[in-house]
Amino acid sequence: MxxxxxxxxxxxxxxxxxxxxxxxxxxxxxxxxxxxxxxxxxxxxxxxxxxxxxxxxxxxxxxxxxxxxxxxxxxxxxxxxxxxxxxxxxxxxxxxxxxxxxxxxxxxxxxxxxxxxLSVPDVYMEKIAIGPGYPEGLVDLDMSPADNLQALAEAKGVQPKDITVCVLDRPRHGNLIAALRETGAAVRLISDGDIAAVIETARADLTGLDIYMGMGGAPEGLIAAAALRCMGGRMQARLTPLNNDQRQLVAASGLDPQRKYRADELAAGDxxxxxxxxxxxxxxxxxxxxxxxxxxxxxxxxxxxxxxxxxxxxxxxxxxx
The missing domain is CATH 3.30.540.10 (Fructose-1,6-Bisphosphatase, subunit A, domain 1)
Known part of the structure; x- marks a missing residue:
């Protein structure tokens, strides 16, 4: 070629x-x-x-x-x-x-x-996203919320209390929100619109948003990952089916629900x-x-x-x- x-x-x-x-x-x-x-x-x-x-x-x-x-x-x-x-x-x-x-x-x-x-099924997806200028793996889905905020704060040269996190305001995020607030970080809750929220992490200078965490739709996750690819941000995502119907969709897709996908694996190339x-x-x-x-x-x-x-x-x- x-x-x-x-x-x-x-x-x-x-x-x-x-x-x-x-x-x-x-x-x-x-x-x-x-x-x-x-x-x-x-x-x-x-x-x-x-x-x-x-x-x-x-x-x-x-x-x-x-x-x-x-x-x-x-x-x-x-x-x-x-x-x-x-x-x-x-x-x-x-x-x-x-x-x-x-x-x-x-x-x-x-x-x-x-x-x-990546042709992701219409199921839930666990996501964590930050802006550009950080090494791959600085934040990770398998790290605790406190450890992720500590790692990001250290990379920024600030304290966790200086970090603002965006999370969808859903009952499923109750434990996550509580854990984030225990660190002293500010938690910005949104009712909808997690594509915009993920993209906003790439321009923290304009939005005041440092990191996105939590579960949202997988199709929205791919679109947001494509945006971060263009802006240099970092993202990890993992399919998270919450019921039998969603598990069947994931199985039919052939994708691994245990795998953590990077932004460049969700949206590759040009x-x-x-x-x-x-x-x-x-x-x-x-x-x-x-x-x-x-x-x-x-x-x-x-x-x-x-x-x-x-x-x-x-x-x-x-x-x-």
């Missing part, structure tokens, strides 16, 4: 950016209206229209089961033809957040070379990532409208180029599904 065969076409970054912009605009029309299904349907319809226009031979490796649209399911072929790529998509991450106009709802798309994205804010947050502004049009804010990245772009766009016309 030549070097170019290990690289995605350059034009795909713009394609991914346009996809998430259009999808976020469609979802934002339902922001704060209290209707999650309507927001999800609008996002899915717009993303499907954008995927139909994609100049590539795409295969969805991580879809969105909550959308209940078989065209966004794993294995679906999309695009008009061209270079073969794999995709992970989340038309609306944080449907509840969007419906309630709460922070960190977003639309995200990941593109990679064929067989570069990665394109795009996420557009819907309701806004610490990293991405939400969709805004005024007399000049619709304004979007997108994080667009490419791992092979080492590029991280914050793109503010103005749209004179609504995207067409």
């Amino acid at each position: 030549t070097d170019s065969e290990y690289m995605l076409p350059d034009g795909l970054l713009l394609s991914a950016l346009q996809m998430t912009e259009a999808t976020a605009i469609a979802a934002a029309a339902h922001r704060g209206r209290g209707d999650e299904p309507a927001a999800m349907a609008a996002a899915a319809q717009m993303l499907l229209a954008e995927l139909d226009r994609l100049e590539a031979d795409g295969r969805i490796m991580v879809g969105d089961s909550e959308m209940e649209d078989e065209r966004l399911m794993v294995g679906t072929r999309v695009g008009t033809g061209g270079p073969r790529i794999d995709l992970a998509v989340s038309p609306l991450e944080g449907a509840t957040l969007c419906a309630k106009a709460l922070p960190n709802a977003l639309s995200a798309v990941v593109m990679g070379l064929p067989d570069s994205l 990665i394109v990532f795009s996420a557009t804010g819907i309701s806004g947050g610490a990293l991405l502004r939400g969709i805004l409208s005024d007399a000049n049009g619709i304004h979007t804010h997108t994080l667009a990245m490419r791992s092979a180029r080492g590029s991280v772009r914050w793109v503010s766009s103005q749209h004179k016309h609504l995207p067409v599904a």
